[in-house]
Amino acid sequence: MCLVQLFFQTESAHNCISELGHLGLVQFKDLNPGVTAFQRRFVKEVKKCEEMERILRYLQKEMVKSNIVTVATKEKEMVPCARDVLELESTFEKLEQELREINHNHATLRQNLIELMDIDSLLRMTEDFFEEAELLLTYSEPPSEDSVSMTVSSYITSRRNSNSSTSGALHLSFIAGVIKQERFPAFERVLWRLFHGNFVLRHAEIQATEELQAVRGSVKKDVFIIFVQGDHVREKIRKVCEGFRASLYSCPKTLYERKQMSNSVMTQMEDLRMILKRTEEYRAGVLTRAAEHVQEWGSKVKKMKAIYYTLNLCNIDITQKLIVAEIWCPVSDLALVQNAMIKGSEQSGSSVSPVLNRIQTQQTPPTFNRTNTFTEGFQAIIDAYGVGTYRKSIQLTDMVVGGRYIILLMGMFSIYTGLIYNDCFSKSFNIFGSSWRVRPMFQPHGPWQNETLHEYHHLQLNPFVPGVYSGHPYVFGIDPVWNIASNKLSFLNSFKMKMSVILGVCHMLFGLTLSLVNFVHFRKFQDVFLQFVPQLIFMLSLFGYLIFLILYKWCIPLRSETAPSILLLFINMMLFDYQSEYKLLYAGQKAVQIFLVVSAMLMVPVLLLVKPLLIYRTRMKTRHQVFGNNLNDQHETDTRSSSHHQKDEMTSMGDIFVYQAIHTVEFCLGCISNTASYLRLWALSLAHAELSEVLWRMVLQVGLKISSGIGSLMLVLLFAAFAVLTVTILLVMEGLSAFLHALRLHWVEFQNKFYEGSGYKFTPLSFDNLLKRQQL
Numbered sequence: 001m002c003l004v005q006l007f008f009q010t011e012s013a014h015n016c017i018s019e020l021g022h023l024g025l026v027q028f029k030d031l032n033p034g035v036t037a038f039q040r041r042f043v044k045e046v047k048k049c050e051e052m053e054r055i056l057r058y059l060q061k062e063m064v065k066s067n068i069v070t071v072a073t074k075e076k077e078m079v080p081c082a083r084d085v086l087e088l089e090s091t092f093e094k095l096e097q098e099l100r101e102i103n104h105n106h107a108t109l110r111q112n113l114i115e116l117m118d119i120d121s122l123l124r125m126t127e128d129f130f131e132e133a134e135l136l137l138t139y140s141e142p143p144s145e146d147s148v149s150m151t152v153s154s155y156i157t158s159r160r161n162s163n164s165s166t167s168g169a170l171h172l173s174f175i176a177g178v179i180k181q182e183r184f185p186a187f188e189r190v191l192w193r194l195f196h197g198n199f200v201l202r203h204a205e206i207q208a209t210e211e212l213q214a215v216r217g218s219v220k221k222d223v224f225i226i227f228v229q230g231d232h233v234r235e236k237i238r239k240v241c242e243g244f245r246a247s248l249y250s251c252p253k254t255l256y257e258r259k260q261m262s263n264s265v266m267t268q269m270e271d272l273r274m275i276l277k278r279t280e281e282y283r284a285g286v287l288t289r290a291a292e293h294v295q296e297w298g299s300k301v302k303k304m305k306a307i308y309y310t311l312n313l314c315n316i317d318i319t320q321k322l323i324v325a326e327i328w329c330p331v332s333d334l335a336l337v338q339n340a341m342i343k344g345s346e347q348s349g350s351s352v353s354p355v356l357n358r359i360q361t362q363q364t365p366p367t368f369n370r371t372n373t374f375t376e377g378f379q380a381i382i383d384a385y386g387v388g389t390y391r392k393s394i395q396l397t398d399m400v401v402g403g404r405y406i407i408l409l410m411g412m413f414s415i416y417t418g419l420i421y422n423d424c425f426s427k428s429f430n431i432f433g434s435s436w437r438v439r440p441m442f443q444p445h446g447p448w449q450n451e452t453l454h455e456y457h458h459l460q461l462n463p464f465v466p467g468v469y470s471g472h473p474y475v476f477g478i479d480p481v482w483n484i485a486s487n488k489l490s491f492l493n494s495f496k497m498k499m500s501v502i503l504g505v506c507h508m509l510f511g512l513t514l515s516l517v518n519f520v521h522f523r524k525f526q527d528v529f530l531q532f533v534p535q536l537i538f539m540l541s542l543f544g545y546l547i548f549l550i551l552y553k554w555c556i557p558l559r560s561e562t563a564p565s566i567l568l569l570f571i572n573m574m575l576f577d578y579q580s581e582y583k584l585l586y587a588g589q590k591a592v593q594i595f596l597v598v599s600a601m602l603m604v605p606v607l608l609l610v611k612p613l614l615i616y617r618t619r620m621k622t623r624h625q626v627f628g629n630n631l632n633d634q635h636e637t638d639t640r641s642s643s644h645h646q647k648d649e650m651t652s653m654g655d656i657f658v659y660q661a662i663h664t665v666e667f668c669l670g671c672i673s674n675t676a677s678y679l680r681l682w683a684l685s686l687a688h689a690e691l692s693e694v695l696w697r698m699v700l701q702v703g704l705k706i707s708s709g710i711g712s713l714m715l716v717l718l719f720a721a722f723a724v725l726t727v728t729i730l731l732v733m734e735g736l737s738a739f740l741h742a743l744r745l746h747w748v749e750f751q752n753k754f755y756e757g758s759g760y761k762f763t764p765l766s767f768d769n770l771l772k773r774q775q776l
Contacts, residue, residue, distance in 0.1 A: 001327060001330060001366065001762070002328070002329065002330075002331050002334070002358055002365075003029070003327075003328060003359050003360075003363070003365070004026075004326070004327050004328075004329060004334070004337070004356055004357065004358050004359070004360045005324070005325070005326050005357045005358075005359050006325040006341065006354060006355070006356055007322060007323070007324055007355040007357075008320050008322075008323055008325075008344075008350075008353060008354035008355075009321060009322060009323070009350045010322065010323055010346060011321075011348055011350055012344060012345045012347075012349075012350040013079075013307075013345035014307055014348070014350035015325050015345070015347045016340075016341050016345060016348075016354060016764070017307045017310050017311070017344070018303065018307065018344060018767075019341065019343050020337065020341070020344075020765055021306060021307070021348075021657060021766060021767040022340075022767055022768075023333075023336060023337065023340045023766045024764050024766030024767070024769070025329055025763070026328065026329045026764050027327060027328040027329070027332060027366060027764045027765070028309060028310050028312045028314065028326070028327050028765060029325075029326040029327065029763055030314070030486075031313060031314060031315045031324070031326060032312075032315070040554060041312060041316065042308040042311050042312050043312070045308040046305075046308045046309060047274070048085070048089055049085075049304050049308065050305070051089075052088065052089060052092050052297075052301045052303070053298075053301055053302075054093075054098045054295065055092040055093075055095070056298050056301065058096060059095070059096075059099070059290055059294055060288070060294065062099060062103075062287055063290075063291055063294070065098065065281070066284055067422070067760075068284065068287050068288055070071060070291045070294050071292065071293075071294075071310075072290055073293060085304055088297065088300065089303075090298075094456075095286070095530060098286060099283070099286065099287075102279065102282065102283045102486075104464060105279060106276065106279050106280070106283065106417075108710055109272055109275055109276050109279065112272060113215055113269065113272045113273070113276065114215055114216050116224075116265050116268055116269045117212060117215070117216070117271065118178040118221065118249070119249050119261075119265050120262065120266065120269065121178070121206045121223055122176055122177070122178060122223050122225075122249055123251065123258055123262045124262070125204050125223045125262060126176055126202075126223065126225045127255070127258070128252060129225045137370055144427050173228050173230065173233075174225055174226060174228070175225070175226045175229060175237055175238060175248060176223075176224070176225040176226075176249060176250075177223075177224060177240075177246045177247070177248040177249055178206070178221050178222070178223055178224075178246065178247045178249070179221065179222055179224060179244060179246035179247070179249050180219065180220070180221055180222075180245075180246075181205065181220040181221060181222050182220075183244050183245070183246075184222050184224070186204065186244070187240070187241075187246070188201065189243075191226070191237065192238060194236070194240070195228075195233060195236075195237070197370070198228065198233065199226050199227060199228045199233070199237070200226070200227040201224065201225075201226050202225055203222045203223060203224035203225075204223050204333075205220065205221075205222050205223075206220075206221050206222065206223055208220070224246075225251070230491065237545045242759065246718060247689075269757075293429060299767075302767075302770045303767050303770065306765060306767070306770055309325070310765055315327070318513035326359075328365055328366055329761065329764075334358070335584065336357070337356070338356050340355040341356065363379070364759070364760075365762075366759065366760050366762035366763070367392070367759040367760065367761060367762055368762035377403050377406050378406065379417070381743065383761065392518065392634050392755070392756070392759070394429045400583055404617075407735075410735060419476065420476075420477045420478070421478050421492070421496075421685070421689075422479070422482075422573055423476040423689060425692055426692040426693040426695075426696045427483065427666050427687065427696070428478070428480035428482070428483035429480065430480040431475075432474060433468060434474065434479055434480055434481045435470045435472055435473060435474055435479055436461055436468065436469055436479065436481045437468055437470070438461070438468075439460075439466030439467075440465055440466065440468045441461060441462065441465060445465060445466060445467060446462070446465045449703070458641060463557075464575075472537075478492070478495075487634040492689070493682075496685050496686060497679065498550045498566070499681075500678050500679050500680075500681040500682040500685075501546065501547070501550070501678060501679070502550060502551075502672070503548050503678065503681065503750070504677070504678025504681070504745075505539075505543045505544065505546070505547055505675060505678075506547075506680075507678070507745070507749070507750055508539065508543075508675070508749060508750065508753060509536075509539060509540075509544070510750075511750045511751065511752075511753030511754050512535060512536060512753045513752070515531075515532055515752040515753055516528065517754075518534050519531075520752055524655055526611070526614070527611075530606070530607075530610055530611040530614070531607070531611065533602040534606045534607045535603070535607070536669060537599060537600065537603050538600045538603040538604070538607075538667075538668065539671055541596040541597070541603075541672060542596070542597075542671070543675055544572075545593070546566070546570055547575075549566050549569060549585065550566055552585060552586070553585060554656060556585070562583065563586060564583045564584070566638035568586070572595040573596075573597060576594065576597070604634055604664065605664075606646035606666045606679050607660070607667070608660060608661060611655070611660060612656050612657045612660050614655075615656055616653050633726075662685070668754070674748070674749040676746065676751055677748070678749065680741050680745070681741075684734075684737065684738055684741060688730065691729060691730060691734070692730065695726060695729075695730070699721055699722045700717055700718060700719060700722045702718060703715040703717075703718035705721060716730055
């Protein structure tokens with residue numbers, strides 16, 4: 001990664017930055033860090049792009065409502081220049097204004113149609129109300145509350161053909177309208193309490209049709225009509241209706257006028273339906289035409305916004321004709337960057353070619369890791385822990401990465417682990433032939449007889465009897481004879497625990513070795529001798545020796561009842577406890593262990609003190625050289641400055657000692673806790689094996705033992721249950737648990753030995769990444 005200074009003309013800025021954006025290999029450096037976003041030169045252009053993005057979101061929202069599919073951009077469109085942006089902005093504004101007017105007119109027409117439908121329902125359903133009210137008001141006694149609140153549940157279709165059906169001597173005042181059904185009970189109670197039955201109220205539910213539900217939705221409404229005597233009461237009732245937001249409509253008094261009004265309403269409804277249909281068709285046409293270009297417009301706006309944002313990071317000279325920029329880019333891609341700049345300059349017709357100058361800098365470059373579809377997944381996991389320091393030489397990006405590839409390799413390594421433990425759904429496979437034989441245990445070679453099999457439930461194979469053990473271990477993995485052994489669990493428990501420790505220590509030693517690669521690469525040879533070597537000696541003296549004890553005990557013949565415990569040997573080694581009752585594994589073990597423990601303990605003060613003291617000595621030597629030259633000329637001034645500098649020196653040295661102490665304690669205690677943390681591998685393996693055993697014995701084995709006529713059917717059902725439980729528990733849940741535990745071991749126990757994660761990510765100007773984020 002290198003820092004490059006660019007010089008190009010203002011007129012070719014759009015094309016040059018556009019070509020660099022298509023290349024996706026440069027990260028622009030901010031040359032105006034103290035300037036706020038509102039003080040940048042191209043802040044207006046950025047705001048225009050943001051306004052166009054808002055309009056695009058509005059268009060996409062309207063397209064989703066109308067079920068209109070956007071057309072994908074097939075060709076790689078060019079980035080528009082500044083004059084094209086003005087034209088695109090004008091197009092967006094006109095399109096937004098037109099759509100908002102169409103939506104407003106459509107909403108108004110829709111509301112008018114709803115009102116006409118309410119009026120039509122009112123005219124059709126109130127004819128019987130008029131007849132009933134005329135009969136009720138003929139009698140002198142007032143109606144009761146029950147009779148007033150009576151609901152007309154059905155609509156009587158018969159009506160009088162004469163115009164005199166509602167023409168009598170009575171002069172009735174009435175109010176008709178429509179109210180939401182949920183508000184009607186409260187509306188009726190308020191009327192009764194205010195007027196005490198001095199009115200006749202009738203209502204009926206408006207029957208919902210498909211058209212009515214499409215226009216109005218699921219809102220239920222009731223038609224009501226109130227007959228009263230007197231204009232004063234009528235006005236009070238009108239105010240109550242307004243309080244409950246009831247829609248009041250004028251209703252003619254005669255049957256003939258009501259029929260005329262109904263015909264007029266029907267005609268108006270037909271006209272509105274036709275106008276609404278034409279409006280929707282026109283709106284769909286506008287959105288369909290826009291859908292053909294919306295993705296193209298979106299990508300153009302995204303690119304233009306990125307270009308203007310990038311220009312805000314650059315400087316412009318006094319003549320306003322030259323732009324100065326600084327970029328980070330890979331050294332191997334400098335030729336591609338220069339070609340892209342020349343191409344952009346030629347496209348804009350500039351007479352001056354852009355200039356690239358590679359400059360030297362002490363700044364830490366961003367971290368750039370080339371990835372592909374196979375390696376980007378694990379790189380994302382590493383970046384989640386922390387972006388690696390620039391030029392960190394060892395990363396896990398060369399290994400498996402990518403979601404699907406992670407799952408694939410998890411499956412492959414699971415198969416490998418199953419072969420090591422010779423365990424597949426809790427069953428073992430005798431592929432290479434067992435190294436143990438039972439027949440030599442019988443007489444005349446062994447102590448067993450036929451009666452022995454009936455007398456004892458558990459028998460133990462003796463490897464010292466000739467022919468019982470072949471002397472050669474199983475070719476690969478665990479011998480299948482352990483699958484039928486009664487002490488299978490205790491044997492595998494001990495074996496997996498020791499394997500977890502071996503794998504953990506080797507993993508941590510590998511991480512410690514990677515720190516050596518980093519020290520050599522960054523030429524920190526002082527840290528090699530003062531940090532890496534003491535840490536390596538400390539780890540090998542204690543935990544490397546622990547691995548040696550495990551492997552040595554596996555390789556020598558021992559009786560189980562007299563074999564020493566590795567755990568007790570290691571604890572006694574740390575406590576210097578060598579009593580006579582504790583048996584050792586080899587001659588001279590006591591002297592070797594004392595030497596290793598003393599060596600490990602001596603590395604603690606080396607890690608704690610040597611490096612800080614060496615730094616202090618170097619600083620004191622430098623300080624004496626600097627202040628000794630001017631001691632005779634400026635004695636008083638140097639005295640004050642020397643005392644002040646000495647105070648800062650002591651403060652900084654105190655920080656160094658504290659930091660080194662924390663680092664030393666963390667490493668020494670971390671070696672113990674990290675080694676114990678790897679025992680999670682043992683626990684996970686043990687839990688997985690036991691779950692497999694449970695699923696085999698309680699599900700599938702039950703189906704295999706059924707010998708009745710329905711045995712085949714039960715076997716199919718039990719196998720289906722076995723498959724479902726295996727996938728959900730062993731594959732999904734156990735797989736996720738294993739992934740999280742393995743991730744924890746990599747992050748905490750492994751990467752803390754060499755990985756700092758103090759860098760910042762290389763984020764180049766890339767139009768492809770912008771479009772990918774837009775699609776997401």
